[in-house]
Amino acid sequence: MDDLLAKVLDLQPSWVSTNTEEMQERGVFIRRQLPALIRAHGADLAALLGTPAGDLGVEGRDGTGLKAEIPWVRVFSRDQSPSSTTGWYVVYLFSASGRRVYLSLNQGTTIWTGGVFKARRAEDLRARVDWAWPLVADAAAAHPALRRTIQLDARTPLGSGYGPGNVVAVAYERDQLPSQEVLLKDLAFMTGLLGTLYEAERLAPYIPGDPTPEVVEAEHSAAKTAGRRARKGTRQPRPGQGFLLTASERRAVEHHSVRMATEHFKAQSWSVKDVGDKESFDLLLTRGDERLHVEIKGTTSAGQEVILTRAEVEKQRQYYPDNALVVVHSIKLDRTASEPTTSGGILHCTSPWAVEEEDLTVISYTYRTPMDRPASDQASKEQTLIPPGVPPQRQSDGNPQVTPS
Incomplete structure (x- = not known):
């Protein structure tokens, strides 16, 4: 594991947004080899999370299309953090300079409101960190190497966005990478802290920095009533957990x-x-x-x-x-x-x-459809949908549509 971390760090100074040979090699380490190594210890990590083995997720990303400045590999609950933009997780974050890699207890930087993704403000992320830290502070005291801030040497806004979301992290310098045994022990420790947050989150009716629960519920209900399909990989609010109340x-x-x-x-x-x-x-x-x-x-x-x-x-x-x-x-x-x-x-x-x-902010609209309008008004509006020069089409009642002149 230390060898894989070193290889990624050595490639970081060669970062460009295009899919060069170096970035392709980095992608193999991030998306395949590191997650596979971590999944081999999945049963133990799931137990530390207090979740079934099938709920444990491990994934790595280095950018879709354009290559990311800060690649990452995260460990998470599929239920409580179905995408990297939502919920809490433990994540390896590789500095842009290649000087160090962090194992960070971190969080998604956007939130699903039932209709769209909204970017979390830095102050909201910090408010969530202030909620989370007291929950893990006593346990974290047993690990003297933990730190509250991270420095990723990022030049891009996306790369800089991980800092405010960090609760606590372990830093590994490139020239002082520990053995795989130590790395896995630290991963188990941080996963235990994540499990503590998951348990507290299940019981908390509200976490500071989150949107108001009543607003989230109204937006979610409006989107559901309007027939909006839930975006894949988003955490759906449920009564008694997360954002909704029973x-x-x-x-x-x-x-x-x-x-x-x-x-x-x-x-x-x-x-x-x-x-x-x-x-x-x-x-x-x-x-x-x-x-x-x-x-x-x-x-x-x-x-x-x-x-x-x-x-x-x-x-x-x-x-x-x-x-x-x-x-x-x-x-x-x-x-x-x-x-x-x-x-x-x-x-x-x-x-x-x-x-x-x-x-006042509008959450949804009631829209009077053409079927509820007077026939003459409806016909005149529908005519505008027919491109000029298109021959009249026969309708089910046998009457042709009128083509606008």
Whole structure:
């Protein structure tokens, strides 16, 4: 294994984006030989991940089409990191200079929202790292060679993008590569850290730096309703794991936020009536001649985004300035028991609440198709689809289409 790492490092200074003889040779080491060597230890690595052997993935990439400046070989769970752009994994990253190779606990730098890939911001990646590090810090202390930063000497933006995603790494200098025995021992150690993150991720309703769970769920549902097929190799959100909450978890978060809002307003001498089951808002407040129509949104995230229905937006615009938006964010959700429980949360109230267009983002559209238009309007629009000079075609009703002049 040390010999293969050395061969890749020796080829790194010869990197070009075209498929030269040196890059072809590098590709064989990255895509075939290194993964094959690691797969030979797959059963032990899968046990460290706490996953079935069939769920363990090992793959190497050196660029599709154009050759990548930083080639890599990663170890991962197929379920929790189905592509290199999503989830956590352990990865060998080869510096552009060929001076060193890192074994890094790292993550995907884009996220699937149900319709498109969105690039993660560097600050979001760092927020995820800040979530992950305390989970592995105690175990990492047993390995004194671990470091929190990596330097890949990259010249390209893609090559530089791995740095913010690193949680912790081992660095191997080209002139001090350890034996295969040590390399495999380090790989087992880092895979164990990855297993810790996977377990925590399965239980976490929200990880800082991720999109708001409610927004991901809405986007995913909209894409599914619209008939969009899931992109191959993307992690699909599932209730109770990842980005989606189960129905009981959503109810627990909702009830918790309503309780907090009720206590908040009662402390200000408002009379509070819960009208959420019959109105397009949640609480109706009265205090003397004052009335306030309150919309409440609860979330396990930091609360930067919430979901509003069209009816909620229209009604709140009518009620302004006698209205309020209450966001209860950072709610702690415990999903370890048979029934989810909630605690904590930070309440933020905006009143009066003006719903501005610039603060709204459209997730999906309802489109009136030509079949629902008047026949004359439909025919006129369909005519524009016929290229000039094409003879009329017979329809099933025997009437020819009219060719535009």
